[in-house]
Each structure stands twice: as C-alpha cells, then as structure tokens.
Amino acid sequence: MRIACIGGGPASLYASLLFRQALPEAEITVYERNREGETFGWGVVFSDETLGHFMQADPVTSDEISKAFVHWTAIDTWLRGTWVRSNGHGFSGLGRRRLLAILGARCKALGVRMVFDREVPSPQELAATHDLVLGSDGVQSMVRQAYAGHFRPDVRMGTARFTWLGSTLPLEAFTFIFQETPHGLFTVHAYPFEPGLATFIVECNESTWTRAGMEAADEAATARFMEGVFAEHLRGHRLLTNRSIWRRFPTVRCAAWHHQNVVLLGDAAHTAHFSIGSGTKLAMEDAIALVAAFRAHGTRDIPAALAAYEASRRRDVDRLQRAARVSQAWFEEADRYVAQAPHAFVFNLMTRSQRITYANLRTRDAVLVDEVARRYAPASSAAAPAPAPGTAGPRPPALVPLALRGITLPNRIVVSPMCQYSAREGVPGDWHLVHLGSRAVGGAGLVMAEATAVAADGRITHGCTGLWDDAQEAAWARIVGFIHGHGASKAGIQLAHAGRKASWGLPWEGDRPLADASAWPTLGPTAEPFAPGQPAPRAMTRADMEAVRAQFVASARRAARAGFDVLEVHAAHGYLLSSFLSPASNTRTDAYGGSLERRMAFPLEVVRAVREAWPQDRPLFVRISASDWLEGEPGMTCEDAVVLARALAAAGCDVVDVSSGGNVPRGRIEYGRMYQVPFADRIRHDAGVKVMAVGGIPDVDHANTVLAAERADLVAIARGHLLNPYLTLQAAGVARDPAFAWPRPYAPARPS
Ligand SMILES: Cc1cc2nc3c(=O)[nH]c(=O)nc-3n(C[C@H](O)[C@H](O)[C@H](O)COP(=O)(O)OP(=O)(O)OC[C@H]3O[C@@H](n4cnc5c(N)ncnc54)[C@H](O)[C@@H]3O)c2cc1C
Ligand SMILES: Cc1cc2nc3c(=O)[nH]c(=O)nc-3n(C[C@H](O)[C@H](O)[C@H](O)COP(=O)(O)O)c2cc1C
Numbered sequence: 001m002r003i004a005c006i007g008g009g010p011a012s013l014y015a016s017l018l019f020r021q022a023l024p025e026a027e028i029t030v031y032e033r034n035r036e037g038e039t040f041g042w043g044v045v046f047s048d049e050t051l052g053h054f055m056q057a058d059p060v061t062s063d064e065i066s067k068a069f070v071h072w073t074a075i076d077t078w079l080r081g082t083w084v085r086s087n088g089h090g091f092s093g094l095g096r097r098r099l100l101a102i103l104g105a106r107c108k109a110l111g112v113r114m115v116f117d118r119e120v121p122s123p124q125e126l127a128a129t130h131d132l133v134l135g136s137d138g139v140q141s142m143v144r145q146a147y148a149g150h151f152r153p154d155v156r157m158g159t160a161r162f163t164w165l166g167s168t169l170p171l172e173a174f175t176f177i178f179q180e181t182p183h184g185l186f187t188v189h190a191y192p193f194e195p196g197l198a199t200f201i202v203e204c205n206e207s208t209w210t211r212a213g214m215e216a217a218d219e220a221a222t223a224r225f226m227e228g229v230f231a232e233h234l235r236g237h238r239l240l241t242n243r244s245i246w247r248r249f250p251t252v253r254c255a256a257w258h259h260q261n262v263v264l265l266g267d268a269a270h271t272a273h274f275s276i277g278s279g280t281k282l283a284m285e286d287a288i289a290l291v292a293a294f295r296a297h298g299t300r301d302i303p304a305a306l307a308a309y310e311a312s313r314r315r316d317v318d319r320l321q322r323a324a325r326v327s328q329a330w331f332e333e334a335d336r337y338v339a340q341a342p343h344a345f346v347f348n349l350m351t352r353s354q355r356i357t358y359a360n361l362r363t364r365d366a367v368l369v370d371e372v373a374r375r376y377a378p379a380s381s382a383a384a385p386a387p388a389p390g391t392a393g394p395r396p397p398a399l400v401p402l403a404l405r406g407i408t409l410p411n412r413i414v415v416s417p418m419c420q421y422s423a424r425e426g427v428p429g430d431w432h433l434v435h436l437g438s439r440a441v442g443g444a445g446l447v448m449a450e451a452t453a454v455a456a457d458g459r460i461t462h463g464c465t466g467l468w469d470d471a472q473e474a475a476w477a478r479i480v481g482f483i484h485g486h487g488a489s490k491a492g493i494q495l496a497h498a499g500r501k502a503s504w505g506l507p508w509e510g511d512r513p514l515a516d517a518s519a520w521p522t523l524g525p526t527a528e529p530f531a532p533g534q535p536a537p538r539a540m541t542r543a544d545m546e547a548v549r550a551q552f553v554a555s556a557r558r559a560a561r562a563g564f565d566v567l568e569v570h571a572a573h574g575y576l577l578s579s580f581l582s583p584a585s586n587t588r589t590d591a592y593g594g595s596l597e598r599r600m601a602f603p604l605e606v607v608r609a610v611r612e613a614w615p616q617d618r619p620l621f622v623r624i625s626a627s628d629w630l631e632g633e634p635g636m637t638c639e640d641a642v643v644l645a646r647a648l649a650a651a652g653c654d655v656v657d658v659s660s661g662g663n664v665p666r667g668r669i670e671y672g673r674m675y676q677v678p679f680a681d682r683i684r685h686d687a688g689v690k691v692m693a694v695g696g697i698p699d700v701d702h703a704n705t706v707l708a709a710e711r712a713d714l715v716a717i718a719r720g721h722l723l724n725p726y727l728t729l730q731a732a733g734v735a736r737d738p739a740f741a742w743p744r745p746y747a748p749a750r751p752s
Pocket of ligand 2: 419420451494570572573659697716718720
C-alpha cells in the first residue's frame with residue numbers, strides 16, 4: 001500500500017501517523033511545500049472532549065500534546081470598559097508550530113517519509129503511482145480544484161475582515177474584546193497558547209476596515225495600528241505578525257470528499273469559522289475517521305473505505321459547519337448587540353451558535369446565568385423569595401411576566417397557533433375546548449387559537465375555524481371562559497384569510513386543492529395560483545380589498561366580545577396578506593404591488609383597521625414570514641421584514657410574530673433547531689420592536705436561551721406543545737417558582 005499525503009498540516013500528519021500504526025506495511029510519504037518548522041499562524045484550541053478522542057486514537061501524541069498545553073477554564077469579555085468573566089469552560093491551547101512538531105516527530109519515529117520544501121503541482125501523477133492520495137492541502141486546496149467536477153466545492157467568503165496576530169500579553173482566559181472606535185467596532189478573539197504568548201485575532205466589518213485605512217496597511221502597519229486601538233488591554237505588550245495578512249473567512253463545503261483513490265481531509269474538504277475554534281479538531285478527527293474506515297474495510301476496496309469515511313464524518317461536520325455559520329454571522333453583525341447590557345451581551349455571545357442552552361451554560365457557570373436571570377426581571381425577582389440553595393436559582397426568563405398594553409401575560413411561553421381542521425361550519429367544538437384548554441392548564445402564558453377565518457371563503461379547509469357568525473362567537477366565548485376560569489393563561493386568536501391557499505383538502509384527505517363540488521373560488525393579489533397547475537385565484541379588486549378589510553374588522557369585534565386578550569393578524573405563510581407582501585407572489589402593477597411600500601399597503605390597511613376595532617387596552621400581534629427562502633429571484637427578505645416590522649409597529653402592532661416561508665412552493669427552508677430565531681433577533685434589534693420567536697424551539701430551556709440573549713420577547717412553541725401541553729407547568733415546577741399560578745386542582749403536585 002502506497003499512500004501520498006499532500007500537505008504537512010495537522011490532517012496530513014495525524015492521518016500519516018495513524019495509518020502507520022493501522023497498516024504497518026504501508027509506505028507513506030508527506031509532501032509539504034514549506035520548509036520544516038515553517039508555518040503560518042499562532043495557537044490552536046481544543047476542548048476537553050476533543051482531547052478524549054486524541055487519547056483513544058494515539059496516546060503517545062496525545063500525551064505530548066497535553067504536556068504542551070496551556071489550560072484555562074474562563075472566558076473573559078470586555079465591552080465598553082466592563083469586564084465579565086464566565087467560568088467552567090474547559091479549553092486548552094498550544095502553538096500550531098508546536099503541534100506540528102509533535103505530530104512530525106511521531107511521523108518520523110514511525111517511519112513516515114517526510115518531504116519538505118516540495119510543492120505538489122497536481123495530484124494526478126501521485127494518484128497514478130499510489131494506492132491512496134490524501135488531499136490534505138488546506139483551505140486553498142489544489143487537489144479540491146483539480147477534481148472540482150467530482151468534489152463540487154462551494155466556497156463562500158465571509159463579509160468580515162480578520163487578521164491572525166500574536167501577542168506577548170499574558171492571558172489567563174479566552175478573551176473577547178469588543179472595542180468601539182471612531183472607525184467602527186473591532187473585535188478580538190484572544191487566547192494563551194504558550195507561557196507569554198497568545199493568539200490575537202482581530203476582526204471587523206468591511207466599512208470599519210476601510211475607514212481605519214487597513215486596506216493599505218501591511219502586516220507591520222496593521223500590528224502598530226491595533227496596538228493603538230487595544231492599548232488599554234495590551235498594557236505595553238506588543239502584537240506580533242506571522243503572515244498576518246487581512247483576509248475574509250472562506251466557508252468551504254464539498255458535495256463529495258472522495259473520488260477513486262483521492263480523498264479530501266481537513267480544511268481542503270470543509271472549514272468552520274475560527275470563532276468556534278474547530279478547524280484543527282475537524283482536521284484531526286477526519287484523520288481518525290479515515291484510518292478507522294480502513295481498519296474496518298481493509299485495503300482491497302479503497303473507494304468503499306473512502307465512502308465509509310465520508311459517511312461517518314458527514315453528520316458531525318455538517319452540524320459543526322452549521323454552528324460555525326451562525327457563530328460567524330453573529331460576529332459579522334456584532335454591532336447589533338453592543339448596546340446590550342454587558343451580562344445579556346455575554347449570555348448572547350456564549351449561546352450564539354445555538355449549541356449551548358441556558359441550562360447547559362448554567363451547569364458550567366451558574367453565577368453568570370443567575371446574574372443574567374436576576375437582571376432580566378429585577379422587579380419580579382426582588383418580590384420573589386430567595387431560591388433554595390443548590391436548587392433552581394432565580395426565576396428563569398421564560399417565567400417572567402410581560403405586560404402589553406392593559407394585559408399582563410403571566411409568562412413568556414406561547415402556544416403557537418395550530419390549525420386543527422376539526423371545526424364544523426367554522427364552529428370550534430369539544431376538540432378545540434380540550435386541545436386549547438389542556439394547554440392553558442399546562443401553564444403557557446398565552447394560548448393562541450388557530451388560524452381562524454374572517455369569512456367562509458377565507459378558510460383553508462372545510463374543517464377550519466371561523467369567526468364571522470354568532471354561533472362561532474359563542475363557541476369561542478366558551479373556550480375563552482374555560483381558559484380564564486382555570487388558570488392564569490391568557491387567550492389569543494389568530495385571524496386569517498387563506499387567499500389563494502384557500503379551498504384545500506383536509507391534511508388526512510389528500511392535502512391538495514379541492515377538486516370536487518365542495519371547492520370554492522379564491523382570492524389573491526394576482527390571478528397566479530400558489531403552485532403551477534392549481535386553480536387560479538381571482539386578482540383582488542379595490543372592492544374586494546374593502547370587503548376583506550371589513551371582514552377582519554367584524555371578526556376582531558367578535559373576538560373582543562368573545563373575551564380574547566390578544567388578537568393576531570395572520571400575515572405569514574402565503575395566506576392572503578402574506579401573498580401581498582412578497583414580490584414572489586405579488587406582481588401587481590397598481591398601488592398595491594411593486595415596491596415594498598406598495599406591497600405593504602393593503603396588509604397595513606387591514607392592520608390599522610383591526611387596531612381601531614380591537615380594544616385599545618388589548619395587544620395586537622401580527623405574524624409575518626420574514627423570508628421566502630428564495631435565492632436568485634425576488635422574494636421577501638429579512639431586510640424587507642425589518643422595514644415591515646417598523647411599519648406594523650407604527651400601525652399599532654405590539655408584537656411581531658416572526659415566522660417564515662410558505663409563500664411559494666419553491667422556497668427552500670433550512671429547517672433546524674431554532675431556525676427562524678435569527679430573523680426574530682434581527683427584527684427586534686434593527687426595527688426596535690417586540691418580537692415573538694417561533695420555529696424549532698423544542699422546550700422551555702431553549703426558550704430561556706432565546707429570551708436571556710434578548711433575541712425575542714416571547715417564544716411560541718407549536719409541535720413541542722402537541723407532545724407535551726404541560727411544558728410551562730413543568731418548567732415552573734423545576735424552577736420552584738413561588739409566583740407561578742398552578743391550577744387549583746393540581747396544587748398538590750406543586751414542588752415545595
Ligand atoms: C485566523 C485563524 C484562526 C484559527 N484558529 C484556529 C483555532 O483556534 N483552532 C483550530 O483548531 N483551528 C484554527 N484555525 C484553523 C486551522 O488552522 C485549520 O483548520 C487547520 O490547520 C486545518 O488543517 P489542515 O491540515 O486541513 O490544513 P493546513 O493546516 O492548512 O495544512 C495544509 C498544508 O498543506 C500545504 N500545502 C498546500 N498546498 C500544497 C501543495 N500543493 N504542495 C505541498 N504542500 C501544500 C500547506 O503549506 C499547509 O502546510 C484557524 C484558522 C485561521 C485562519
Ligand atoms: C399542526 C400544525 C398546525 C399549524 N397551524 C398554524 C396556524 O394555524 N397558523 C400559523 O400561523 N401557523 C401554524 N402552524 C405553524 C406553527 O404555529 C409554528 O409556526 C411552526 O410549527 C413552527 O414551530 P414549531 O417548530 O414549534 O412546531 C401550524 C403548525 C402545525 C404543526
């Protein structure tokens with residue numbers, strides 16, 4: 001077996017030394033373009049968990065690496081002259097040079113042939129003369145390029161500029177510095193990796209970079225300039241350079257990582273933004289997986305072993321890249337958050353990649369998280385008795401009340417509106433009473449009833465609820481009476497018109513447009529159907545708009561009489577108002593189509609009219625789709641949603657409920673944990689409005705995370721509530737929140 005490894009970075013060296021042990025007969029050669037000991041960069045970081053993997057794979061190098069470590073458990077953050085320390089994080093750093101020396105020495109001891117100062121011009125020749133070629137040639141990978149047709153790389157450049165500097169500053173913790181200057185915000189990611197040496201990465205956005213004159217600055221000029229910017233933190237220490245040029249971070253992804261006998265490893269195959277400190281870890285874990293695949297499959301069928309390697313790594317790498325993308329975006333837009341109070345800011349920073357929740361962070365650092373919670377609701381915390389030692393801590397953010405106009409929601413968990421398709425003639429029945437009633441018993445601060453049509457032709461299906469006649473109003477009043485009569489939950493209702501998505505079959509009867517005699521004519525901004533081949537709606541005339549507006553107003557009045565505390569206008573998911581908002585569905589050429597302002601005109605008219613009809617002391621929510629998830633064609637974007645949110649607030653909307661998608665079938669929604677929260681976060685900060693986050697928020701712990709980081713003011717949970725109506729009650733039990741109003745009959749279960 002002959003193996004050629006292109007590149008002398010961590011992926012290549014680690015794979016080589018592991019291969020030598022797994023396949024002692026193999027002849028392994030490493031080709032590195034640089035001279036021995038010559039490399040870029042400063043330190044690398046590993047978590048305690050990664051070290052465990054190294055220990056299993058090769059205890060000899062793991063021991064050497066451990067001996068070289070600087071270990072720390074704290075993360076320090078500096079913001080506007082305030083310092084906040086978070087403890088309980090286990091990390092280790094060492095110099096990249098040192099790491100490569102350890103791996104290189106072990107390779108040599110095991111008989112790996114090391115060829116330095118040798119540029120491999122193309123992989124084909126090696127592929128013809130070797131059984132296996134490792135494309136471990138880093139982020140600029142020539143191997144990836146040579147087989148681009150097979151690997152199908154996708155490389156996206158980040159928007160921020162960064163440079164990887166070193167410093168003699170003695171640090172005892174991972175250190176973030178957010179420094180506002182007249183040029184803009186500069187962010188530092190710094191960590192110790194050898195006694196007296198630290199990595200000091202400086203990052204800023206493009207305009208700050210240009211304003212600061214960094215475009216023309218060489219390495220030395222950059223270092224001197226940054227010594228000025230961070231003088232207070234550096235306390236006379238110098239910044240050091242080692243190919244410390246300004247770059248933008250490239251996120252590399254490849255559709256395939258192997259072709260015949262050539263395989264990509266490490267940065268050549270995938271990169272993860274440095275803010276989650278995982279590039280070297282990923283490279284070395286690739287090496288472990290590659291060699292394990294050969295151990296399992298033998299060397300006879302190399303493509304099979306390579307396929308097994310790729311299959312074993314995909315999920316972890318995808319997960320990490322997703323977290324890295326979110327983290328990268330956070331830093332690229334850190335300006336948005338620097339106005340936060342320091343503790344909330346630090347919590348936001350710690351939980352940015354959505355991998356760490358409130359509860360996770362609290363197990364590491366209860367002092368920080370409890371301080372965040374105390375500051376979240378100083379007034380209510382002051383009223384609450386001190387928590388029992390070693391138990392719950394202060395009241396978690398999800399259980400903190402929220403006052404909106406004359407209504408106070410007892411906590412911030414909302415049952416998201418969910419169609420039940422179980423009404424007759426629009427009248428909610430016993431199913432709705434039990435469904436909504438049990439969720440109120442379960443303690444959610446607000447129980448929002450499903451999309452309820454303002455007119456018969458505005459229903460999605462024959463099974464949808466309505467609020468256009470007295471029977472419906474009376475049935476809703478019975479449900480609201482139950483909710484108000486058995487706990488502290490407030491009752492909300494979502495008013496909707498399904499527009500061109502109306503006249504649909506029940507989900508369990510085909511989930512497609514009705515095609516029989518029970519179908520009815522639908523309305524839309526234009527005569528274009530939701531999907532090709534479906535029945536076309538009628539393009540609305542001005543008279544239609546006035547009629548629909550009047551229907552919303554009449555239903556709002558009925559909702560007020562039925563006793564609802566909160567009203568939500570449904571302007572999301574491609575239903576009537578949503579289809580007006582998006583350029584993907586609204587191509588009208590009159591005053592109601594074209595620019596965003598015109599597309600918003602009719603939905604805003606409805607919201608204003610509803611606001612006037614809805615009692616002034618009760619809050620109004622509007623659900624929007626903040627993105628159509630379309631690329632390369634006109635569609636609703638988060639920038640549009642920020643403008644929309646401001647306009648909604650001016651029209652009297654108290655909370656923007658931030659959902660997404662549903663407007664056109666070709667939108668490619670990237671589902672995942674908390675996948676819509678970044679939209680809510682952005683709208684909240686950029687438009688300065690209260691928002692409700694929804695989507696992939698499975699439980700109260702995640703809700704606490706979103707709230708404590710100030711990404712939203714309320715959290716709606718849909719499917720999580722179908723699985724467990726008692727989410728809030730349980731959370732109150734765990735938190736032993738003395739202020740939580742338990743339903744009287746359940747009081748015996750209340751933990752004391
Ligand atoms: C600013 C910054 C900070 C980072 N911080 C961290 C961190 O804290 N922790 C962490 O784990 N990772 C960090 N990384 C990422 C880390 O450096 C990489 O993810 C890691 O080095 C990937 O290892 P690799 O072996 O795949 O590639 P590399 O380490 O890039 O090695 C590739 C090698 O191939 C050689 N080469 C390339 N082409 C050829 C050729 N044609 N012929 C011969 N030789 C060739 C190169 O000279 C290089 O030595 C950071 C990266 C940057 C840019
Ligand atoms: C059964 C079901 C019915 C739904 N009906 C509605 C609805 O009537 N109105 C609405 O705005 N969203 C509706 N949704 C979307 C949810 O309110 C929520 O936004 C979405 O499910 C994402 O939240 P989750 O990940 O917590 O489930 C529905 C979702 C489900 C699962």
